[in-house]
Amino acid sequence: METANIHHIGNPTNRVDGRLKVTGAARYAAEHEASGLLHGVIVSATVAAGRVVSLETERALSVPGVVEIFTHENRGSGAWLDRNWKDEVAPPGHPFRPLHSDRILFAGQPIALVVAETLEAARDAASLVTAAYEVEQHCTELEVKRSEAYEPPEKRSGIPPPPEPRGKPEDAFERARHRIAADYRIRAEHHNPMELFATTCVYEGKDKLTIYEKTQGSQNSQGYVASVFGLKTKNVRVINHYVGGAFGSALRPQQQLFFAVMASLELKRSVRVVLTRSQMFYIGYRPETRHAISMAADNEGRLTSIIHGAVAATSHYEDYQESIVNWSGMMYHCDNVKLSYGLAKLNTATPCDMRAPGAAVGVTAFECAVDELAHEAGIDPLEFRKRNFATLDENMGKQFTSKALSACYHQGAARIGWERRSAEPGAVRDGHELVGLGMATGMWEAFLMKASAEAKLTPDGRLQVSTAASDIGTGTWTILAQIGADALGLPVEDVTPMIGDSSLPASPVEGGSWTAASNGSAVLAACEAIKQTLFKHARKMANSPLTAASFDEVVFLSGRIALRTDPDRGLSLPEVMHASDLDEIRGSGKAAPKLLQMRKYVSYTHSAVFTEVRVDRDIGIVRIPKIVCAVAAGKIINPKTARSQILGGVVMGIGMALHEEAMTDHRLGKIMNHNLAEYHVPAHADIADIEVIFVDEQDEKVSPLGVKGLGEIGIVGTAAAVANAIFSATGKRVRDFPITLDKIIR
Amino acid sequence: MDTPKIEIALTVNGVRHDIAVAPWETLLDVLRERLHLTGSKKGCDQGQCGACTVLVDGERINSCLALVVSRDGAAITTVEGLAEGGELHPLQAAFIEHDAFQCGYCTPGQLCSGVALLHEGRVHTREDIRELMSGNLCRCGAYTNIADAIETVLDRQNAGREAAE
Numbered sequence: 001m002e003t004a005n006i007h008h009i010g011n012p013t014n015r016v017d018g019r020l021k022v023t024g025a026a027r028y029a030a031e032h033e034a035s036g037l038l039h040g041v042i043v044s045a046t047v048a049a050g051r052v053v054s055l056e057t058e059r060a061l062s063v064p065g066v067v068e069i070f071t072h073e074n075r076g077s078g079a080w081l082d083r084n085w086k087d088e089v090a091p092p093g094h095p096f097r098p099l100h101s102d103r104i105l106f107a108g109q110p111i112a113l114v115v116a117e118t119l120e121a122a123r124d125a126a127s128l129v130t131a132a133y134e135v136e137q138h139c140t141e142l143e144v145k146r147s148e149a150y151e152p153p154e155k156r157s158g159i160p161p162p163p164e165p166r167g168k169p170e171d172a173f174e175r176a177r178h179r180i181a182a183d184y185r186i187r188a189e190h191h192n193p194m195e196l197f198a199t200t201c202v203y204e205g206k207d208k209l210t211i212y213e214k215t216q217g218s219q220n221s222q223g224y225v226a227s228v229f230g231l232k233t234k235n236v237r238v239i240n241h242y243v244g245g246a247f248g249s250a251l252r253p254q255q256q257l258f259f260a261v262m263a264s265l266e267l268k269r270s271v272r273v274v275l276t277r278s279q280m281f282y283i284g285y286r287p288e289t290r291h292a293i294s295m296a297a298d299n300e301g302r303l304t305s306i307i308h309g310a311v312a313a314t315s316h317y318e319d320y321q322e323s324i325v326n327w328s329g330m331m332y333h334c335d336n337v338k339l340s341y342g343l344a345k346l347n348t349a350t351p352c353d354m355r356a357p358g359a360a361v362g363v364t365a366f367e368c369a370v371d372e373l374a375h376e377a378g379i380d381p382l383e384f385r386k387r388n389f390a391t392l393d394e395n396m397g398k399q400f401t402s403k404a405l406s407a408c409y410h411q412g413a414a415r416i417g418w419e420r421r422s423a424e425p426g427a428v429r430d431g432h433e434l435v436g437l438g439m440a441t442g443m444w445e446a447f448l449m450k451a452s453a454e455a456k457l458t459p460d461g462r463l464q465v466s467t468a469a470s471d472i473g474t475g476t477w478t479i480l481a482q483i484g485a486d487a488l489g490l491p492v493e494d495v496t497p498m499i500g501d502s503s504l505p506a507s508p509v510e511g512g513s514w515t516a517a518s519n520g521s522a523v524l525a526a527c528e529a530i531k532q533t534l535f536k537h538a539r540k541m542a543n544s545p546l547t548a549a550s551f552d553e554v555v556f557l558s559g560r561i562a563l564r565t566d567p568d569r570g571l572s573l574p575e576v577m578h579a580s581d582l583d584e585i586r587g588s589g590k591a592a593p594k595l596l597q598m599r600k601y602v603s604y605t606h607s608a609v610f611t612e613v614r615v616d617r618d619i620g621i622v623r624i625p626k627i628v629c630a631v632a633a634g635k636i637i638n639p640k641t642a643r644s645q646i647l648g649g650v651v652m653g654i655g656m657a658l659h660e661e662a663m664t665d666h667r668l669g670k671i672m673n674h675n676l677a678e679y680h681v682p683a684h685a686d687i688a689d690i691e692v693i694f695v696d697e698q699d700e701k702v703s704p705l706g707v708k709g710l711g712e713i714g715i716v717g718t719a720a721a722v723a724n725a726i727f728s729a730t731g732k733r734v735r736d737f738p739i740t741l742d743k744i745i746r
Numbered sequence: 747m748d749t750p751k752i753e754i755a756l757t758v759n760g761v762r763h764d765i766a767v768a769p770w771e772t773l774l775d776v777l778r779e780r781l782h783l784t785g786s787k788k789g790c791d792q793g794q795c796g797a798c799t800v801l802v803d804g805e806r807i808n809s810c811l812a813l814v815v816s817r818d819g820a821a822i823t824t825v826e827g828l829a830e831g832g833e834l835h836p837l838q839a840a841f842i843e844h845d846a847f848q849c850g851y852c853t854p855g856q857l858c859s860g861v862a863l864l865h866e867g868r869v870h871t872r873e874d875i876r877e878l879m880s881g882n883l884c885r886c887g888a889y890t891n892i893a894d895a896i897e898t899v900l901d902r903q904n905a906g907r908e909a910a911e
Contacts, residue, residue: 018842021850022834022857024785024825031784119779120770194789194797194851194885244787244851245885277790473848473886640845644888648848651887676794676883684879687889 006557008486009705012640016497017242017477026242030198032212034270037200038067039119040263041126042255043112044279045104048347048669049138052102052111052131060114060128065121068267069129070113070259075099076229076266078258084227088220088509089251089353092154093318096350098258104133105316106348107140107670108282113259115271138347138669142288142313149311149342156321159358163329163395167336172305176296178377179305184293184365186719186737187661188313189286191354192681193472195244197275197283199260203268208235213257215240216250216470217509218502224253225261241500243472247652248353250472251511254283281674284352285662287313289324291365295372301379303334303388308366314343315350322358327443328366329395332388347669353511355652356712359444360719364656364737367440367720372733380423381724382413382439393602401603402699404632405441408608411693412439412630416610425731433614433623436729442607442717446634446708447514450592452505453522455484457530457585459577461559463488465526466498469519470510473648474711475641476519482637483520483705487527488573489557505588513605513709516637518591521704525589533587534561537580538571545569591704603702605633605713609650609721615729620744622658622726623688629718630693634708639694642710646692649714655682656715657722658738754818758783759827767814774798774809777824785825785854789883796882799855800824806862808881825854828861836902837861840895848886856882860896869900 020026045052057069070076078097079085085095098110112129116122139145155161173179200212209231215221218238226233243250260273275283289312296305308328314320325339354360374384386409392399413419421437422428428435453467465484471477477497484495498504499519507519535554538546538561545563546554555564562570577585610628615621629650636642659680663672673679699706719737726744727733734743751766758781767776774791777783777800786809789797793811800809801823828835837860840846847853859882869875875893884892 014842015845017850018847019834021847021853022825022838022841023829024783024854026850027784028787028851030788031778033782119775120768124770192885194787194795194849194883196788196791243849244789245849247885274788277792277794473850475848641848644845644848644886644891647890648887651889652885675792676790677792681883681885682887682889683883684876684889684893687876687887690890 008482008492009637011482011638013478013482013492013638015475015478015641016481028195028242028244029200029212029214029240030272030274032200034200034202036269038115038117038267038269038271039122040113040115040259040271040273041122042110042259042273042275042279043114043126043129044282045107045109045111047104047133047135048107048140050104050136051134052104053134054132055112056130060125063121063125063128065117066114066125067117068115070099070263071111072099072101076262078228079230087224087252088217091156091318091320091350092152096317098255106282108279110255113263115263115267140346140348140664140669141666142290142344142346145344145346146290146311149344152319152321152343154319159321159323160326162325162339162341165338169305169307169336169338172336173294173296173307176304177299178373179294179296180369180372180376181294182369182372182735184291184368184735186289186361186364188288189354189656189660190281190662190679191247191249192280192676192679193245193247193249196277197254197256197280198272199256200272201260201264202270203264207231209261209264211236211238211261213238213240214243214250215253216243216246216472216511218470218500219468219507220509221253221257222502225257229261229265238502239500240470243470246472247355248357248511249284251353251509252284277676278674281662281671283349286354287351289361293365293369295369297373297377301377301384301387303332305336306334307338309340310362311342311344313346313348313351315348316345318350319343320351324358324362326395327359327363330390330393331441331443333390333394355649356444356715359712359716360656363442363716364719367717368723368735371438371724371727382409382418385441396602398600398602401601401701402634402697403606404695404697405606405608407695408606408630408632411695412608412610412628415628415691415693416612416626418610421728425728432617434617434729436613436725436727437611438721438723438725438728439608439610440717440720440724442609442713444513444605444712444716446517446603446605446702447512448591448593448703449508449514449518451507451518451522453519453526453589454505455523455526455530455587457488457573459574461490461574462494462496463490464496464498465523466504467519467522468502468504468507469499469515471499472510474510474515474645475638476515478641479516479520479637480523483523484527487524487556488531490559513711517703517705517707517709520637520707521591522589524704525591526587529587529589530585531556533585534573534576537582538576541571541576541579544571597701601701603708605631605708607631607713607717609717611721611725613722613725613729615726615744620741622739622741624654624722626689628691628693629714630695631713632695632697633710633713634697634699634702635706636694637707642694643692645710646714647690649712650690650718651682651687653715653718654686654722656737657719661738752815754815756817757821759823769813769815771814772810773812773814773817776814777809783824783826787851787854789851796859797852797855799858799882801858801862806859825857828857835861836899837864837895840898844891844895844898846888846891846895848888852882852884856884856892863896864900864903872897
């Protein structure tokens, strides 16, 4: 008899949605049918500030197949109050209302929606809509507005402001033996998920909608639609089974959702609206940041002062905030720290969380500065970091629930061959190339959010687990199946996960790397409830081998409930259900942050990124033959999908280091490279060998599953590691990201 | 003014379709909107991302840049046509095994591009795979896994060929 305890948690299980995705059967937001479906195409403003004086729509209306053109003059009415437009993750301010008035706040702002019977007719007609503007002065340049930066008066929920200064950072800096001061700039980036933003709004009759939507939170979009259009929540169902990438861009409801729903309600027909790639450059983005960092160390290379001030862009209508500088006060031990963060208003759309918002830029600048100071002090940068290891979160004075960062340093260094690194920059040549090694530390918070789940076991031995989570490529479908299978001792194939639907149990948006810990723990709790019920019934059965057992003394494995000490003695799950005349067993579960524990403890993932770079001596082309990312993230549910998360973060980090930037023509306030040919995201040829290491880390406090989350950590530190390696290779310190070859040969 | 329509025939995944199309309709839009074969993806509509890659008479092309009237009589294979019966194409199976995708949106294009690459006879090194697949962007960053998947199938294909010789 099969008694081996099969653990599904920790297995590199192939994605359960894999077959659907490789056969083209997985349907994304723009791929759902509806009878009589109309197509909407948005017309965007061509100026960055001012008023729409007039809109010429006659030519567009004469295109055969055009049904309606909506402008600010004839749009459907939305809610009056600001708060009705606030979604779950909205920053403080006045949420953007498409077609609300004639005012233009940023280039690319939608000014009309053309709705037609075919996509071609809508697209053609949209190109014929022209607008006359009263143009006002605009500014899209952070450097110009930097001096006007202000501390956001209202804090964004969930984003801690910089901590109060500690010690005497200025004095310590003045007195220090070794010190550096440098300015860093990280240009604006765009998420550019491969899928175009799309909504298919199916009109189901009066005030009832089924919406296929590109979103990281079906319930966030559902709440937004209900609130903005005054519909009953139960009459709005949002489905996002498959999401073609998002990286934060689909946390908040985007324009196409408003337009598809508005047109659908006005025309009483089903409507699909898809943004163009160009239009996606005028929705949320990672704002440009400027960093002024000064740091000092004593003779032994111990940090004596850290001062990090950052200024980030936001829009004219919302105070978008990230935690950018806080990391600099907690990554290393230092008694004298001063951190500050300000915003500057530009004529752009409100920025939007993008993979590791805050940390991706703040840690990049800071970890470059650490490298500079280590070099100034004449200490190996890895050794420097080890000497300044933080055993506490010194911002908050709290303990880490776990921090296996030393193992990351050790294993990462071994795999890259850190001992090869020359202390002297620019000293290693190989043919036509200069070779360098660099490294950086990464950090991201391990959140546990409120989430709910339900589970249902049927007598055929099949389990269904459901929660309104999303899978944006993260592997949520797969890990929830594994968690269910592990809990009840079933094959993964016998577990049906259900996510991506607002009608399922409550879930936060999929972001912040919290889904595995939060929704996973809720599913685990729902399965635990089923186990309790099964145990109760199993004990009561005639001649039950479990009569004398307590719950702690039984195990669930191979489809049975059995004695832990003697697994041959047990009952099959269907047997228990049949004997007890049960058609199904349901369980529900919740996860929530542990507020009491949080008074004393904080939880973070940590990483160490090691990079080799090769730089062409004459033309400055940078190649990255190898990157090692060693991660301490608690328990790994699925090493295969987990590794992919880190690979993705590292690739985006390489993009930040070498390629990605929005180039704005500030005279026009418009982005010049608003396409995938000129906004370069890393391609196959840019990516060579990436090695991912998950170091052993046990953490029973962080979440019931011991999971910390992986979506962000791969990008944090990667760009700094590359920049530091470029310094090692060339002796050139480029403080302006991305590090394009012109900056190297300049 | 009514739209002028042109009668054409397309054989898609072995099935013949006689359709009337406007001269400005792209192959991608016809596949997705008219034939409801949404496996081919629209990621940019400008020939810059490769998500729309399909095989036309065995060659990989960006279907968003092809006006469908210019493909009258063509035999087209989309991602929906790669598997035979219920059996996945070896590259589809390798993509699952190597986790060569995350969100799955670029995957149909990567697969069609990769299937064409297997037959082009141009790959001698892993660098060749990277270079020759660079028309297919993957924002999730699955590149190394995609290269692993293609390399695995190529190795098997080459081993099979050598055994046959």
